[in-house]
Amino acid sequence: MVAAPSTGQGKTTIATGLxxxxxxxxxxxSGHKVGPDYIDPGYHALASGRPGRNLDPHLVGExxxxxxxxxxxxxxxLAVIEGVMGLHDGRLGTDGFASTAHVAALTRSPVVLVLDIARQSRSVAAVAAGMAAYDPNIDIAGVVLNRAGSDRNVEEIRRALSMPVLGVLPSDEDLATPSRHLGLVPAAERHDSVALVGRLGEQVAKYLDLDGLLAVARLAPELDGVPWDPASEIRRVPGRPVIAVAGGRAFTFRYPETEELLAxxxxxxxxxxPLVDRALPAGTQGIYLGGGFPEVYAAELATNRSLIDDLGVAVAAGIPTVAECAGLLYLTETLDxxxxxxxxPVSAEMSDRLTLRYPTATALTDSLLTRAGEQVTGHEFHKTSVASDGDAWEIDGxxxxxxxxxxxxSYLHVHWxxxxxxxxxxxxxANNASPHISMVVDVPPVEPLRHHGDAEAGAGLLDFAVNVYVGERPVWLDRALHAAIDDTAYPDAAPARAAVARHLxxxxGEVLPxxxxxxxxxxxxxQPWRHPVVVHPQFxxxxxxxEQAGHVVDTVLCRSDLTLDPSEIPDGADLIVIGNPTNPTGVLHPASLIRSLQRPGRLVVVDEAFMDAVPGEVESLxxxxxxxxxxxxxxxKHWSIPGVRAGYLxxxxxxxxxLARLQTPWSAAGPAVAALVACSTARAADEATDRALAIGRWRDHLIAGLTERGxxxxxxxxxxxxxxxxxxRLSLRDAGIAVRRADTFPGLDSTWARIAVRPEPMTDRLLTAIDQTPQPTS
Structure with a gap:
């Protein structure tokens, strides 16, 4: 448990960095937060790579x-729990109920006390001693001194303390997390959040005693109890209703357990x-609008009339909808x-008064969520007000x-x-509701497997959709292509076959143009395949x-990180098709993994269409x-000849x-033969390497820009x-920039897009457009 004598001591900095x-x-x-806070768990999630979670006895019960x-x-x-306010500060009038100390006692967690020493010396020791003595049931195992100045002052404090010092973090304003009218700025709204968390981790690793902190964690005894299981708390509905959950920068507040219960x-x-999507998800049968800062994004939300209109139609048609705080504001007639x-049917506006309470609400009527007389615990935290009261709850009379x-x-946040x-x-x-049919739909292609990036590009659009290298073709390649066009003889693929074989x-006999x-x-x-498998997402x-040849194709999806788990391949597969590096993910599979797929009676087909863009062609087979x-x-792609169908196996x-026996005579046209010969020389190999290195620089620039923007x-x-x-993706198209939709690749949805790598000036135009377009973040 990371705690402090009061708020503002640096708990979030230490907990997130730790x-x-x-x-x-x-x-x-795993990261956990005492209290109803949504913002700190967002930083915990970035730091840990797992959902940040809350532990609040008022909201969920001891x-x-x-x-x-x-x-x-x-x-x-191990779990790191960040406290709330001061160690013993809980719900008013309850003698510390739902305080950090209360949760530390329930979880039997040793406490590390964070002390801001920027304007103190020996008095810090008195505060620490008082905190340790106040409640003998709380085990304060050590302290971390934050915002330290001179070494002399730190040493003075060390001598005065009666407990271990587990680290001394110097003052660093660059690591401060900016405030907003309700507290910290959510991680999802900061372009530099990933970098900030990384720097916090580096500072903590440098200045804190990680081994000592791990030793403190090992003091925690085994807990009696079993993990919470959402499946034991809820009954499955017979259908599979789609619940549309608002996200993005304007709607960052919701507890992960809410979605786990619904799942x-x-x-x-x-x-x-709601900032960028033009319509609700297809087939929506329920809508959940959580908390956040819509008042900050009111103008941007309002400009997306397509989504607002679609939402209004859905709610009016009876699609079950839950809105908490920011969700309430989004559903009002006007906001500021x-x-x-x-x-x-009310208006809302910013107020000078901050409403912060931790109530028990009584339902006044039967409604979608409640029955009259039922009581629900929750919290309110807002600096807006609505023009009139409603009749959902009674709070404080x-x-x-x-x-x-x-x-x-309503304004009330409830932990479900x-x-x-x-x-x-x-x-x-939601299960009983008819699916919402949107009038504003980004209609996917009729034949998604045949969709190509060319369909995304168009006149007047800056093309980031098609993966053709944008540099000029080499002069020697142009000459070879023109000579082939001028040749009046039928094409002979033998020279290409020999050239490619020599190059490889x-x-x-092992090469076919x-x-x-x-x-x-x-x-x-x-071929007469019995059990063909295609690894997706891929080209x-x-x-x-x-499928066109009449086969029933078995799809194997990659893991969440888009790498392949070989154990997912069925033993009976006699054909496996895998991309390397894979289009559209860019994942480069280890050659050893692909070799492991070999079996007697099985053909493994590796699509290496983009391997020449990998310097050294590492992992190529x-x-x-x-x-x-x-x-x-x-x-x-690599040689900028999309009009010339040139390739080989x-x-x-x-x-x-x-395969050669099945091939139609003269299928490889003269220009394709010429290109294969010309691109199989030592000169071409050198230029291919130069192109691969340029692509790498351009890709690094693009990735840096995406990372900076979160x-x-x-x-x-x-x-x-x-x-x-x-x-x-659609907003960028409106701004004159085309990227490739990714929902036509099995395993990916409409939130993904493939961005072709381009030279830095072009990429900067894309990044500028992204800055001017409201963006969803991870």
Whole structure:
């Protein structure tokens, strides 16, 4: 437990930095926060790589604190709990109920006390001694001195203290987290959040005694209890209703257990960003609008009339809707004079008065969530007010909030783990609702497997959708192409076959020139496969070719980090198709992993269309002689010749011979033959390396820009980067920039987009447009 004598001592800095430092040291850590705070857990999540979670006896009951801690810490080596306010400060009038000390006692956690010593000396020791003596049930195992100045003052404090000093963190204003009218700025709203957390981790690792802190953690005894299980708290509904959950920068406040309860009820939870998405998710049957800062983004929210109108239609049609605090403001008629959704017939505006309370609310009527007379614990934290009171709750004798049979909107934040009946009623109502049919839909292609980046680009659009290298073609390649066009003879692929074989160091019988990678995929698809498998997400053309040939294709999806778990491949698969580096993810699979897929009677096909963009072509198998392996290459992208279908396959000679017998005569046209010959020389190899290095520089520039803006993306080894742009893809298109939609790749949804790597000036234009377009963040 990271605690302090009062707020403002640096608990969040120490707790977040500690999580980051321990994770960097190889530990699996989970972050927890005492109280109803949403912002600190956001920083904990960035630092730990796991959801940040809250432990609040008022919101969930004392009996759920240990189960929720065990649930959040499943699989972790240790849990770091950040306290709230001062160590013994709890709900007023309750003798410290829901305080940091209360949660420390419930979880039997040793306490590390953070002390801001910027303007103190020996008095710090008196404060620490008083905190330690106040409640003998609380074990204060040591202190961390924060915002330290001179060494002499630190030493003076050390001599006065009667407990271990576990670290001394110097004052560093660069690590301060900026405030807003309700506290810290959420991690999702800071472009530099990832970098900030990284620096916190470095500072903590440098100045704190990590071994000593780990020793303190080991003092915590084993806890009696079992992890909280949402499935035991809720009944599954018969259908699979889609619950649209507001996210993005304007709606950052919600507890992860809310979504876990809904998922346990059988709901499909789908995030959407009211700042950028033009419509609710397809088939929406329930809407959850959590907390955040819509008053900060009111103007931007209002400009997205498409989404507001779609939301209004859905709520009016009876789609069950829950709105807490920011969600209430979004549903009002106006917010600070800016037009909102108009569902709740009141106006809202900023106030000089901060409302902060920790109430028990009594339901005044039957509604979507409650039944009259029921009591619910919650908290309010807002600096806005609405023009009139409602009739959803009674709090402190005053009616507040708004509700009907199909929607519920109020300032009260409720932790549904403490009141799972609310989740049950919401899930039941959503299951019974007819799916919302939006009039504003980003309609996916009719044949998604045949969708290509060319469909995204267009006249007047800056093209980040097509992965063709944007530099000029080499003069020697242009000359070879023109000479082939001028040649009046039928094309002869033999010189290309010999040139590619020589370039790869393989016998001619192990190489076959093709009309691009497309012909290679088609030739392979024409074999009598019993159990073909395509690893997704990846380029969809081989999947489409197999289906066109009449095969039933088995799809194997990569893990959440988009790498392949070989154990997922069915033993009976006789054909496996995998991309390397994969389009559209940019993931470069280890060659050893692909070799491990070899089996007698099985063909492994590796699409290496973008391997020439990888310096040194590490992990390539194109030069290895492996039984049952075929590698497919394309010249189209790297050599800027999209109009010339030039490619080849190489590998197992028996398979190559079978495919050659199926090939249509003269399928590789004269310019393709010429390109294959020209691009198989030592001069071409040198220029290919130069192009790969340039792509790497451009990609680094793009990734740095995405990282700075907090945009989730996949580490890439290819001339493209997969990024989570959400509805911003369409907004960028409106701004004249085309990126490639990714929801046509199995395993990816509409929040992802593929961005082609371009030279730095072009990339800067994209990043500027992103800055001017509201962005969802990870």
């Amino acid at each position: 999580l980051a430092a321990l994770r960097a040291a190889g530990h699996e850590v 009996e759920r604190i240990v189960p929720l801690l065990l649930h959040g810490a499943l699989g972790a080596d 346990a009820a059988g709901c499909e939870v789908v995030a959407f960003d 004079g800016v037009e909102m959704a108009g569902v709740v 005053v009616p507040t909030g708004f509700s009907t049979d199909t929607w519920h909107a 783990a403490g009141h799972p009946v609310l989740a049950q009623r919401f899930a039941d109502a 160091g393989r016998p001619v 093709t009309a691009g990678a497309a012909e290679a995929f088609t030739l392979i698809a024409r 969809t053309e081989p999947h489409a070719a197999l 194109v030069r290895e002689r492996l039984d049952g392996v075929i590698v497919i290459r394309s010249l189209t 190489a590998g197992d000679p028996q398979v190559v011979d079978q 945009i989730e993306h996949v580490p890439s080894s290819a001339p493209f980067v997969l990024a989570r742009l959400g509805g911003a």
